Amino acid sequence: MDKRLRQKVRRDPSDLRDQYYTPTLQPLGHRFYGASYLQGPDNGQDTPWCYLVRDQHQDGSCAGHALAHLIDIQRFKSWDNTTHDQTGVSADMLYTMAQRQEGGQEDAVRETRDRRTPEGLSSLRSVVKAFYHFGVCPEASWPQGSQDCTLNVERAKHAKSTTLGAYYRVRPYLNDYHAALSEADGILVSAELHAGWVDDAVDPRKYLGHAPDQQGVIPRGRPIVNSGHAFIIVGYTDRGFLVLNSWGLNWGGYDGRPGIALWPYEDWAEHVMDAWVLRLGVSAPNAFQHSIGQQGILFDDRTIKSSSSACHQLLGHYAHLDDGKHVDHGSYESSITSVNMTVDQLAKSAVRRPVVMSVTGSLLGMKQAFQVEVKRSQAIKTMGMYPYAVFWCNDFMESSISVLSHLFQEAVEKVGPHSKNLDRVIERTTSGIGRAFWRDLKRSAQIASAHSGGAALRGAVGLSTGKDGHAAHMFDSFAAVENVDLHLVVDGAGALLLGNYLLSLEDAATTSTEKKRRAQLKQNFFDRVVSLNLIAPSIDFADFHKAYGPLIRALAKKGNDRALLWVPSEALEAKLHVGYYSHSILDLVLYSFEGAPRDHSYVGMSRARSKIAEKIAMVGRSPITSLPGLQVRTIEQPDADRQYYLQTDVNLNAECQARILGILADIQKKI
Incomplete structure (x- = not known):
C-alpha cells in the first residue's frame, strides 16, 4: 500500500463549545478558483502557486502542512508583493506544537525530531489550537526536517507576528463550503482517503493517457481502512472541490495546476470528516494583551x-x-x-x-x-x-x-x-x-x-x-x-x-x-x-x-x-x-x-x-x-x-x- 494512504489524522470529537461557520447572503459564483495567484499564468509570468505547493514526504505531518498552506494563502493575499518577501510559514512548528497539545514526552526526546510519530494527530482541532496558542514562525526559522524541535526565543518572537484571529468549524453542507471558500479563500479539511488519491489520473507525469476531463480528477478507488488525511480546499467548480495537497508538484495537475486536484462532490460527501475555516489576526505582536x-x-x-x-x-x-x-x-x-x-x-x-x-x-x-x-x-x-x-x-x-x-x-x-x-x-x-x-x-x-x-x-x-x-x-x-x-x-x-x-x-x-x-x-x-x-x-x-x-x-x-x-x-x-x-x-x-x-x-x-x-x-x-x-x-x-x-x-x-x-x-x- 502507498505510504501516503496511512492514517495521519482522525475525526474530530464532538465539542459543544465549537462555534460553527454561518454563511452570509453574499452571492456565489458558479465556480471559484480562490486567490488570484491560483488562477494560472499572468502575462506570461510564472505563477506563484507552484512554489506554494508543499511536500510532506513520508512524514505524518499532513495537518501541519495543510494549515501552513491555508496561512500562506491568506498572508500572500494581504501582502503588497513589492514590499514583502513571499516566504512560507513553518509546517513543522504547527505540527510539533499540535503534537504537544495531545501529549508530551521527556525534554531530551521531545525537542528532537526523533519524537515525531508516523501516526500523526488525533484530529484537526489540535493543529488549530496549536496555532491559536503559539502562532507560527516563518519556515526559515523552523525549516522542514529540522532536528531541533525547540520553541526557542527567536522562533517564539517571530511566531507572534502570525497568529490566529477568528476560526469556525464548518458543517458538511455544500452551501456552507461554497460560502466559506468565497469568504475566506480556503478551508482546512480532513477526509478518509482511498486508492483513487494515488491513481495515475492525479499524477501529472502519467495522466496524459486519460481523457482530458479526467486529468487531475480524483477517481473512485478501493476503500482504505484508517486513512485519514488533512489538506485544504481552495476552490470549486460545477463538478467538485479543488484540493491543494501536500504531496508535492507530482500530484494533481487539474487544469494545468500541479499540486491541485478536483475532488468530485459525491466523493466529498462520502469521505469528508471535518472542516475548519479561519482568518489570521492582525500582525500586532505586542498589542493583544x-x-x-x-x-x-x-x-x-x-x-x-x-x-x-x-x-x-x-x-x-x-x-x-x-x-x-x-x-x-x-x-x-x-x-x-x-x-x-x-x-x-x-x-x-x-x-x-x-x-x-x-x-x-x-x-x-x-x-x-x-x-x-x-x-x-x-x-x-x-x-x-x-x-x-x-x-x-x-x-x-x-x-x-x-x-x-x-x-x-x-x-x-x-x-x-x-x-x-x-x-x-x-x-x-x-x-x-x-x-x-x-x-x-x-x-x-x-x-x-x-x-x-x-x-x-x-x-x-x-x-x-x-x-x-x-x-x-x-x-x-x-x-x-x-x-x-x-x-x-x-x-x-x-x-x-x-x-x-x-x-x-x-x-x-x-x-x-x-x-x-x-x-x-x-x-x-x-x-x-x-x-x-x-x-x-x-x-x-x-x-x-x-x-x-x-x-x-x-x-x-x-x-x-x-x-x-x-x-x-x-x-x-x-x-x-x-x-x-x-x-x-x-x-x-x-x-x-x-x-x-x-x-x-x-x-x-x-x-x-x-x-x-x-x-x-x-x-x-x-x-x-x-x-x-x-x-x-x-x-x-x-x-x-x-x-x-x-x-x-x-x-x-x-x-x-x-x-x-x-x-x-x-x-x-x-x-
Whole structure:
C-alpha cells in the first residue's frame, strides 16, 4: 500500500463549545478558483502557486502542512508583493506544537525530531489550537526536517507576528463550503482517503493517457481502512472541490495546476470528516494583551472571560507545574528548557529588569489563572519590570472542584439549604476527599521544591534521585542571574510551594559537596530577593515562621516594606463563602481538610482570628526567631453593601494588587 494512504489524522470529537461557520447572503459564483495567484499564468509570468505547493514526504505531518498552506494563502493575499518577501510559514512548528497539545514526552526526546510519530494527530482541532496558542514562525526559522524541535526565543518572537484571529468549524453542507471558500479563500479539511488519491489520473507525469476531463480528477478507488488525511480546499467548480495537497508538484495537475486536484462532490460527501475555516489576526505582536478585560488592565473585579488566553501572550513569562513536575503537553506547556531559555535571556539582556514572580494559589483553574496573569503581566511591563508567573496546582484544582461540588450538594440534601448545621455537615461530608486533596497538594509542593541530597527529603515519593525538583530548579535559576532583583508575590496555597523551597535550602545535606552547594543557592536567593508579598497564605504560623523566618530577617536588612502580609479585614472575612458553606475556603481547608481544632488559624486569616500581631511579638523576643520588618496590611471589602464575597476577591483584590505594584516601584527607586 502507498505510504501516503496511512492514517495521519482522525475525526474530530464532538465539542459543544465549537462555534460553527454561518454563511452570509453574499452571492456565489458558479465556480471559484480562490486567490488570484491560483488562477494560472499572468502575462506570461510564472505563477506563484507552484512554489506554494508543499511536500510532506513520508512524514505524518499532513495537518501541519495543510494549515501552513491555508496561512500562506491568506498572508500572500494581504501582502503588497513589492514590499514583502513571499516566504512560507513553518509546517513543522504547527505540527510539533499540535503534537504537544495531545501529549508530551521527556525534554531530551521531545525537542528532537526523533519524537515525531508516523501516526500523526488525533484530529484537526489540535493543529488549530496549536496555532491559536503559539502562532507560527516563518519556515526559515523552523525549516522542514529540522532536528531541533525547540520553541526557542527567536522562533517564539517571530511566531507572534502570525497568529490566529477568528476560526469556525464548518458543517458538511455544500452551501456552507461554497460560502466559506468565497469568504475566506480556503478551508482546512480532513477526509478518509482511498486508492483513487494515488491513481495515475492525479499524477501529472502519467495522466496524459486519460481523457482530458479526467486529468487531475480524483477517481473512485478501493476503500482504505484508517486513512485519514488533512489538506485544504481552495476552490470549486460545477463538478467538485479543488484540493491543494501536500504531496508535492507530482500530484494533481487539474487544469494545468500541479499540486491541485478536483475532488468530485459525491466523493466529498462520502469521505469528508471535518472542516475548519479561519482568518489570521492582525500582525500586532505586542498589542493583544491590551484587549484582555473591558478596560485593558489587570485590576478589574469583573467576571473573568470564559474563552482561553493564547499561550503566546505569556510565552517566556510562566512555568506550569502539575503534580510537582512541568506540564509538557497541552495549551500551556513548560519545561526545564523553557525556564533556562527565559533565564538566559534575562542574563544576556543589556537592560537589567527586575523580575516580579507571581506564585499562584489553587483558587482558579488553569485557564482562568492564565488569564489573570496575562492581565497582570501588562501592568508589570509598563513599570519596566519582567513578569513571571508560576502555576503549580491549578490543574489539580480543576479536577477536584467537580467532586467537591457534588459533596456540597450531598450535604445540602441531608439537612436542607437553610439548616444552622449545614456548615458542619459540609465539613464532615468533604473531610475525606478534602484530606486527600490537601495531602496531595502538599506532596506536590514538596516534590517540586526539594533539592537532591537533602536529609529530610531523602526518599520522598516522586523525587528523582540526584535531581532537584522542578520548582527548586526554577527558583535557583532565577536567583543565579546576577544584578537582577527578584520580587516575590505569593497568594494562598502558593505559600506552600515557596515555603517548601525555603525549607529545602535549610535542610541538612547528606554530603559536604551538597552542603556547600545548598549554602551557595541560599546566598544567591537571599541576595536576589528584594521583596516578599504574601496574600492570604494558607499556612499556619508555626510552619510560616519556620519556612519564612530566615528570608524575612534577611529582607529586614534591605529596607522598609520588604516583607508584607496581606489579610482580609474582619468585615470582608465575615462575608466570604464557598457555595453553601458560609465561611472562607481557608476555613474549609483548615477545619475540614486538615481537621484542625477551632482555636487554630492560618496567617492568611484576619488579624483578629490569626492573632498575628501577638505571635510576631512573641517570637520577637529573640533575634534568632524574630520577624523584624514583617508588616501586616489589611484588604478591605470593595463594596460594603455587597452580601457575599469569594476568596478570589481577597487574593485578586484590585486595590491590594495596585498597592503592591506601587510598593515595588518605590523599592526599585531606592535600590
